[in-house]
Amino acid sequence: MYTDNKNKHIPKISIQRLAVYLQVLESLDVDGVEVITSEPLAKACDVNASQIRKDLTYFGEFGVRGVGYNVKSLMASISEALGINREWPTVLVGAGNLGRSLVGHNGFKQTRFKIVGVFDCDPFKIGEEIAGLEVVCTQRLKEKIADLKVEIGIIATPPERAQRAANHLVSAGIKGILNFAPARIFVPTYVNVEYVDYFHYLYSLAFQITHDKR
Amino acid sequence: MYTDNKNKHIPKISIQRLAVYLQVLESLDVDGVEVITSEPLAKACDVNASQIRKDLTYFGEFGVRGVGYNVKSLMASISEALGINREWPTVLVGAGNLGRSLVGHNGFKQTRFKIVGVFDCDPFKIGEEIAGLEVVCTQRLKEKIADLKVEIGIIATPPERAQRAANHLVSAGIKGILNFAPARIFVPTYVNVEYVDYFHYLYSLAFQITHDKR
Numbered sequence: 236m237y238t239d240n241k242n243k244h245i246p247k248i249s250i251q252r253l254a255v256y257l258q259v260l261e262s263l264d265v266d267g268v269e270v271i272t273s274e275p276l277a278k279a280c281d282v283n284a285s286q287i288r289k290d291l292t293y294f295g296e297f298g299v300r301g302v303g304y305n306v307k308s309l310m311a312s313i314s315e316a317l318g319i320n321r322e323w324p325t326v327l328v329g330a331g332n333l334g335r336s337l338v339g340h341n342g343f344k345q346t347r348f349k350i351v352g353v354f355d356c357d358p359f360k361i362g363e364e365i366a367g368l369e370v371v372c373t374q375r376l377k378e379k380i381a382d383l384k385v386e387i388g389i390i391a392t393p394p395e396r397a398q399r400a401a402n403h404l405v406s407a408g409i410k411g412i413l414n415f416a417p418a419r420i421f422v423p424t425y426v427n428v429e430y431v432d433y434f435h436y437l438y439s440l441a442f443q444i445t446h447d448k449r
Numbered sequence: 450m451y452t453d454n455k456n457k458h459i460p461k462i463s464i465q466r467l468a469v470y471l472q473v474l475e476s477l478d479v480d481g482v483e484v485i486t487s488e489p490l491a492k493a494c495d496v497n498a499s500q501i502r503k504d505l506t507y508f509g510e511f512g513v514r515g516v517g518y519n520v521k522s523l524m525a526s527i528s529e530a531l532g533i534n535r536e537w538p539t540v541l542v543g544a545g546n547l548g549r550s551l552v553g554h555n556g557f558k559q560t561r562f563k564i565v566g567v568f569d570c571d572p573f574k575i576g577e578e579i580a581g582l583e584v585v586c587t588q589r590l591k592e593k594i595a596d597l598k599v600e601i602g603i604i605a606t607p608p609e610r611a612q613r614a615a616n617h618l619v620s621a622g623i624k625g626i627l628n629f630a631p632a633r634i635f636v637p638t639y640v641n642v643e644y645v646d647y648f649h650y651l652y653s654l655a656f657q658i659t660h661d662k663r
Contacts (some may be wrong), residue, residue, distance in 0.1 A: 236457055250652065250653045250656050250657075251649050251652075251653055253656075254648070254649040254651070256650065256651070258646075258648075263649075266531055292606075303534040309505050316656070317652050317653050317655055317656045318655045318656050318658065318660070319652060319656075319660025323651070323655055325651070328570055329542060331457055331550065332546040332547070332549040332550035332553070333547065333550035335546040336545065336546035336550065337647075339546075340631065340647070341608055341631045342631055342647065342648045346650065346651075348651050348655075377502075384510055386658055387651065387654055387655070387658070394555055404535065404552070406660040410658045410661065411655075411658050413647070413650050413651060413653075413654060413656035417554065417555045417556055420616035425487035425661070427658060427661070429651075429653055431645075431650055432472075432549075432556075433468065433554070433556065433627070433645055434468070434472075434556045434560055434562065434585060435468040436627050436643040436645055437469070437537070437539075437560075437562050437601065437643075438464070438465075438471070438531050438533060439464045439465055439643055440470035440625035440626075440627060440641055440643055441531055441532045441533050441537055441562075441601070441625075442464050442531045442532050443529070443641040444531075444532065444600055444601070444623060444624045444625050444641060445465075445531075445532025445638070446532070447524065447624070447641070
């Protein structure tokens with residue numbers, strides 16, 4: 236079972252791996268798999284088995300030696316540990332091309348994260364409708380967030396507007412920011428920030444291709 | 450110096466960290482920092498100092514005890530090791546909202562990855578111009594890729610078209626695919642695939658916010 240105490244010092248990188256495990260488990264569950272041992276689970280997750288076992292010890296013991304993990308109960312435990320066993324309404328700042336593609340992203344249909352508000356400061360975009368959501372002036376973030384009980388904000392603005400978007404989100408009381416803009420943002424320490432940086436993946440591909448040739 | 454032998458078994462996760470170190474070093478370099486010890490470097494990279502030292506040993510020793518790492522030479526070594534000390538022309542399949550936002554992404558101006566071709570199978574998009582690139586029919590990928598000496602393809606199609614895009618890229622001789630579509634793709638083992646999944650980051654934020662409250 237999830238115990239708060241054990242969670243105190245989980246490295247961030249383990250959290251990201253837990254998210255991968257969860258997604259793999261979800262697809263196993265859809266395929267009707269009920270029990271899985273750490274080796275095939277590790278293979279499907281592209282990590283080694285000892286890593287999986289180690290990551291899962293942060294949350295207590297789930298696996299039965301020689302039998303494996305129960306897929307559904309492991310999913311439930313990881314969801315609970317990650318805090319995603321409930322809905323997470325989020326708001327999006329930036330109704331440009333990236334913002335539009337995010338609103339339409341399948342993940343928001345398939346997970347418990349939902350985009351419930353879209354904001355932009357461009358008067359030409361305000362009032363427009365994107366997938367059933369009306370684009371609202373960024374100045375109104377505070378009032379809207381209070382209504383919607385939102386804790387996570389997504390920034391999909393051009394880089395030069397990212398800090399202003401962050402300021403609006405922070406003063407509206409947001410607790411976490413997912414920043415797609417290729418710019419560092421500065422927020423109080425109680426606000427969590429994650430940066431989405433595609434270029435890490437390109438670096439990784441470049442490395443693999445270069446290495447394959449050698 | 451970079452030695453091929455040492456690189457054989459670098460875990461993928463270290464490659465991603467190296468990409469982070471490189472970006473941090475680049476911004477230190479811009480700020481005029483010439484030498485840095487592992488502790489402040491680790492802090493800027495959001496990992497621990499022993500992790501950095503361990504990751505860098507894969508590439509041989511760079512740091513001088515009590516002095517630190519020379520920023521420029523460490524950048525050069527990581528770039529060489531990652532294989533990004535040269536241009537990487539890439540092509541994009543999918544000229545929708547996400548594709549458009551990628552073509553305009555600052556990273557393609559600031560790094561040595563360049564989008565040199567945009568493809569789509571939608572007759573309404575073919576012939577359109579996006580940031581100076583004409584959208585070309587996906588059927589013509591093979592001929593274009595040979596001309597452009599491209600090894601990396603980016604998929605930004607809807608999920609149901611991702612596999613077809615991958616097939617076109619593979620038969621055109623691409624070596625690596627960055628897949629933004631929320632769908633698994635199946636390719637021969639000699640083709641490297643990276644998936645961009647935003648939801649990992651949302652999971653991580655949810656965990657942090659949940660944990661902060663406890």
